[in-house]
Amino acid sequence: MVHFTGLDYFWVIAYIVLTIGSGVIFYRLGKRSSADFFLAGRGLPWWLPATSNFATHTATDTPMWFSGWVYRSGMYGLWGSLFAGWCAISAWVSTRIFRRSLAGTQAEWQTLRFSGLPAELMRGWMAGWQVVLNMFVAGWVGIAMGNVCQWAFGWPLWYGLVIFSSICCIYAMTSGFWGVIIADVQQGITMLLTIVLVSVWAAIAAGGPKAIVVKIHALNRPEMLNPFHLTGFASGDYSFLWLLTLIVVPFFGGFGMATHFDWFVEAQRVQSAKSVKAASYSIWWGAATVIVRNAIWMVAVLAFFVLNPDITDSNQYQLAWFRMGFEYFPSGLVGFFFAAILAIHFSTISGILNLGAMYGARDLYHHYINPKASEKQIIRVGRIMTVVIMLGSFFFGMMIGKDVSQWLFFALWLMIAGTWLPNILQVIWWRFNGWGYLSAWIANLGICWLVVWILPAFHVLPELKDFQQFWILMGAVALIYFPVTFLTKPDDMDRLVKIYVQTRPIGFWGPVRREAERRGLLAKMEEIELKAERVATHQMGAEGKRKSAKSEKKKNKGSAARTEKRPVKKTVKMKGTGRKASKTAERRRS
Amino acid sequence: MSWIKRTWTPHEADEWTKEDWLAIVLSPLSFIFITFGLAMSLFLLPAGFVMLAVGIIASALMFWIIDPKLNAISEEYETKQREYLSELEKIQRWEDKT
Numbered sequence: 001m002v003h004f005t006g007l008d009y010f011w012v013i014a015y016i017v018l019t020i021g022s023g024v025i026f027y028r029l030g031k032r033s034s035a036d037f038f039l040a041g042r043g044l045p046w047w048l049p050a051t052s053n054f055a056t057h058t059a060t061d062t063p064m065w066f067s068g069w070v071y072r073s074g075m076y077g078l079w080g081s082l083f084a085g086w087c088a089i090s091a092w093v094s095t096r097i098f099r100r101s102l103a104g105t106q107a108e109w110q111t112l113r114f115s116g117l118p119a120e121l122m123r124g125w126m127a128g129w130q131v132v133l134n135m136f137v138a139g140w141v142g143i144a145m146g147n148v149c150q151w152a153f154g155w156p157l158w159y160g161l162v163i164f165s166s167i168c169c170i171y172a173m174t175s176g177f178w179g180v181i182i183a184d185v186q187q188g189i190t191m192l193l194t195i196v197l198v199s200v201w202a203a204i205a206a207g208g209p210k211a212i213v214v215k216i217h218a219l220n221r222p223e224m225l226n227p228f229h230l231t232g233f234a235s236g237d238y239s240f241l242w243l244l245t246l247i248v249v250p251f252f253g254g255f256g257m258a259t260h261f262d263w264f265v266e267a268q269r270v271q272s273a274k275s276v277k278a279a280s281y282s283i284w285w286g287a288a289t290v291i292v293r294n295a296i297w298m299v300a301v302l303a304f305f306v307l308n309p310d311i312t313d314s315n316q317y318q319l320a321w322f323r324m325g326f327e328y329f330p331s332g333l334v335g336f337f338f339a340a341i342l343a344i345h346f347s348t349i350s351g352i353l354n355l356g357a358m359y360g361a362r363d364l365y366h367h368y369i370n371p372k373a374s375e376k377q378i379i380r381v382g383r384i385m386t387v388v389i390m391l392g393s394f395f396f397g398m399m400i401g402k403d404v405s406q407w408l409f410f411a412l413w414l415m416i417a418g419t420w421l422p423n424i425l426q427v428i429w430w431r432f433n434g435w436g437y438l439s440a441w442i443a444n445l446g447i448c449w450l451v452v453w454i455l456p457a458f459h460v461l462p463e464l465k466d467f468q469q470f471w472i473l474m475g476a477v478a479l480i481y482f483p484v485t486f487l488t489k490p491d492d493m494d495r496l497v498k499i500y501v502q503t504r505p506i507g508f509w510g511p512v513r514r515e516a517e518r519r520g521l522l523a524k525m526e527e528i529e530l531k532a533e534r535v536a537t538h539q540m541g542a543e544g545k546r547k548s549a550k551s552e553k554k555k556n557k558g559s560a561a562r563t564e565k566r567p568v569k570k571t572v573k574m575k576g577t578g579r580k581a582s583k584t585a586e587r588r589r590s
Numbered sequence: 591m592s593w594i595k596r597t598w599t600p601h602e603a604d605e606w607t608k609e610d611w612l613a614i615v616l617s618p619l620s621f622i623f624i625t626f627g628l629a630m631s632l633f634l635l636p637a638g639f640v641m642l643a644v645g646i647i648a649s650a651l652m653f654w655i656i657d658p659k660l661n662a663i664s665e666e667y668e669t670k671q672r673e674y675l676s677e678l679e680k681i682q683r684w685e686d687k688t
Contacts, residue, residue, distance in 0.1 A: 078625055088617040092610060092656060100667060102678050111681055199632075209633045225633065227626045251618045275664040277657075284617070288649075291621055295628035302633075362682075371683045502674055504604050523601055 002152040002326050008335025015190075015339035016167060019346055022186055023171025023179030030175035034366075034378040037176030038358040039104060039272045044181065046278035046285070049269035052181045053286025055188035055347035056265055057084060058293065061144035062344075066294065067320035070301040071311075074216070074224025076238055079246045081294045086263070087287030089254025091280045093506055094427055098257055099270050099279040100503040105130070106258050106267050107363040110434075112499055113426060115492035118434025125441065127363030130264060134356030135389050137261075138165065138349055139396025145345050146397065148322055152338075161397045164342065165390055168349040172357075173386045176379070177272065180350045187343035192293065194325075194340030199296050202303035202324040209299070215306040224302070245467035249420065255506070256424030261416065268355055300324045349393075353386045360385035417470045418444030418477030428507025430496055436485030443480040448473055497521065596658045600666030603659050613656040620648035 004012075030037050040048075069077030087095075103109040107130065110122040142161040149160030171179040206212050216224050223229040231238045253259030257267070266283060273279035304320040311317040325337040361382040366373050373381075416423075422440040425432040451473050455461040464472065490496075493515055499505075500512045501521045516522040595602075595609060623645030630638025 075626070075629055078629060082621070082625060085618060085621050088621045089614050092613045092617060096660075096663070102671070102674050108678075108682075112678075213633050213635070225630075225635065227629070247622075254618075276667050277660040277664040280660060288621070288624070291625045292628060295625055295632060298629050299632050367682055367684075502670075504606075506606050506610075 001154055002334060002338075004335055004338075005331050007332040008338070011335035011339045012342070015342055018186065019183055019342070020167065020171055023183045023350070024174050026175040026178035026182055029178045031379055033375050034362065034382070035104075036178060037379045037382050038354065038362060039268065040177045040181050042272060043274045044272045044278070046273060046281035048181055048185060049273050049279075049282035050285040050289070051188040052184035052269055052347075052351070053087075053266060053282060054289040054293070055184040055191065055343075056269075056351040057262065057286065057290045058188075058191055058344050059141045059144070059348035060148065060341065060345045061141055063297065063321040064144055064147075064318040066297055067301045067304070068314055068318040070298050071305055071317040071320055073238070074221065074302065074305075075227040075298065076223075076229055078227055078294060078298065079243060082246065082291070083250040083260060084262070084287045084290040085247075085250040086253040086260045087266070087283045089251055090263075091254075091284035091287075093255050094257050095266075095270050095280050095283045096276055097427060097503045097505050098267060099273065099276050101499065102271065104268075104271055104362055105359055106264055107359060108367075109257065110437075111367075112495075113491075114434030114437065115495040116434065118438045119491075122434060122438050122441070123363060124368060125438075127359045127367075130359040131356050131364070131385070131389065132392070133261075133264075134352050134359070135392030136396045138352045138356070138389060138393030139398075140400055141345065141348050141352070142393050143397035143400050145341075148319070148341060151319060151322070152326055157401070158394075158398060162394060164345055165349050165393060168346050169353060169386060169390045172350040172353040173383045176382065177268070177354050180354050181269075181272065183350060184347050187347040188289075190343040191340050191347070192289070194337060194343075195293055195296055195300075198321065198325045198329070198337070199299040199303075201328045202300040205324070205328045206303035206306050212299075212302055212306050216302070219306070219309050224305075239465075239467075242465070242467045245470060249470065253420060253424070256420075256427050259416070259420050259423045265351060265355055268351075268358065297321060352393075353389050356389040357382045357385035360388070416444075417473035418447055421474055421478060422481055427505050430500075430509045430512045431485065431490055433485055433488060433491045435488040436481045439484040440477055440481035443477045444473070447476050451476065594655055598659050598662035600662055603662035603666065607659075609655050609659055613652050616648045616652035616655075620645045620652060623648060 029041070032041070035042055066077070066081055069080045071077075073080075098109065101109055101112050103112055105127070107123045107126040110126060111119045113119070114122060139161075142165045143157065145164050146155075146157040146160035149155045150157055171183060203209055203212065206215070213225060216222065229238055230236075230240050230243065233239060234241045250260065257263060266286075269282060269286075270279045273282050301320045301324075304317075304324050308317075308320075322341070325341075326334060329337050361378050365381045365385075366378050370377065419440050422432070422437055426437055451461065451464075451469055456463055493512070496512045497516045497519065500509055501516050513522065594612075595607070623641045625645075627638050627640070627642030627645050631642050632638070
């Protein structure tokens with residue numbers, strides 16, 4: 001049990017007031033328009049969404065599963081946390097394309113990329129699914145807070161879930177995304193500072209970095225310090241194929257959209273950035289901060305490992321980071337540590353509540369129920385949806401209960417395995433149509449349960465490793481959507497040309513490009529190249545002139561040095577005083 | 591480094607070129623090197639410092655390559671954004687039939 005002093009209570013209360021205040025203060029901005037309530041007016045500099053990306057990526061459950069992986073596998077566990085790697089390629093590819101589409105949500109993108117009935121079906125499905133999924137994610141993160149509070153204060157599980165999600169709801173509801181993003185900035189700074197502090201304290205408690213290394217060797221676990229430690233090609237816990245999967249899936253996923261659950265959260269931040277460049281930078285720097293955070297976090301977890309090497313219960317060792325803070329911070333700073341945990345918690349919950357509300361208000365209510373809705377009505381529905389998603393999260397949170405990490409792998413990875421490739425194809429291949437994409441989503445929903453739970457239970461399939469499940473799911477779903485794509489017509493060419501000209505996607509878009517050129521909407525490649533050549537020649541000409549002028553200057557310099565240097569008097573009229581002041585400037589004549 | 595293009599017209603910048611592909615390759619490499627380089631450096635493992643340095647250099651090179659191109663894309667796109675937004679609103683309100 002953790003005991004608070006007066007100073008600890010001060011930190012916590014002050015932090016809650018600061019968070020609610022920094023959110024609510026933007027109430028007026030949030031209610032200006034639906035673009036303000038959900039996208040902060042689409043005009044943010046890159047560092048604001050970048051900080052928000054980092055803050056939202058750092059949730060209450062994150063230190064839990066991260067601690068679990070590193071405690072079990074050491075530095076190899078960092079590969080598992082590299083799924084933020086999708087941002088590495090996405091920043092320069094799919095983020096750029098999505099930002100140019102201006103779609104507020106991934107559901108909205110469906111009606112821009114595809115045409116006709118499948119596009120509308122996909123938009124409706126994705127919006128409904130996102131509303132429910134955001135309830136689930138808020139519940140999952142919320143119950144992680146319930147677990148932390150139960151361990152620290154002995155509270156019933158639901159206290160931590162209900163109290164802190166309700167506080168978040170206040171500012172997410174009043175000022176929308178403006179409140180979320182501004183609160184995220186101070187939360188991001190608070191949590192990064194605390195993560196560094198906990199690692200410093202933990203390293204000192206374990207005797208310093210070198211002592212940790214020595215103790216790990218003494219415990220006969222040297223492989224924990226080797227991130228490239230492999231147990232074989234396909235066998236063992238750290239096989240080559242597993243490592244390959246951990247690299248290929250996140251990084252190549254960056255070519256597509258929605259290849260990872262975090263995409264839906266980041267898509268909102270991408271559209272809140274003021275320009276294409278700001279959007280790209282926000283995604284890259286947000287993820288870069290996440291990977292730096294992981295490395296710093298690892299110090300605290302490995303320090304915990306050498307101090308407590310014999311824990312076998314995952315529910316215990318996944319609290320490693322929290323325990324290092326609560327057990328080793330001095331009295332008075334423990335409250336600060338808990339305030340940082342609140343920052344971690346609030347940033348994710350508020351973002352999720354606003355995101356779910358956006359899908360509910362913009363994609364379901366505005367697009368399908370009341371297309372003529374005024375801005376005021378959309379914002380009102382957004383606020384109602386914020387509360388609805390919070391209430392739904394209480395249900396899911398209590399359903400998940402104690403073992404938070406158990407749900408992670410299934411929810412975050414296997415449920416998207418079958419749609420991983422279609423999510424890339426929708427960006428890089430013009431012929432991949434709405435029916436193909438829709439069939440992939442439907443097939444994946446059924447097949448993932450079959451492969452992961454049902455068939456192994458009836459011994460039709462053997463117990464498969466995680467990476468085997470992923471690739472089998474991907475292949476099985478492909479057997480459905482490829483035939484569907486080729487048996488149905490391509491999307492409407494008008495729609496394809498429109499999206500191509502606007503977003504300029506990467507990949508196989510030849511026929512669409514030629515059609516756009518035929519319609520005079522795009523300059524032909526040869527014309528662009530010709531123009532580029534002309535510009536280059538012009539620049540070379542200018543460069544040549546500059547060079548000859550320079551050499552001329554050099555020649556003259558020698559003779560100028562020989563001539564008498566004399567001061568040049570310059571007369572300047574001083575503004576406001578009306579008097580003339582003379583200013584002498586030493587000039588060298590050339 | 592004349593092989594890397596640093597001045598772009600809006601039309602040229604809209605095309606996917608080798609500069610994009612260089613950024614696409616350098617970006618994951620820098621993420622991997624920074625992650626493991628920093629983690630190992632914090633434990634004072636010599637290989638970590640080398641990896642961290644490689645990661646930072648790869649990142650700097652990537653930004654040096656891609657930044658001018660992104661500037662050109664952004665400037666050109668912002669001039670068209672208002673028009674695209676009004677079209678988006680039409681689709682949202684079912685006013686566009688295409």
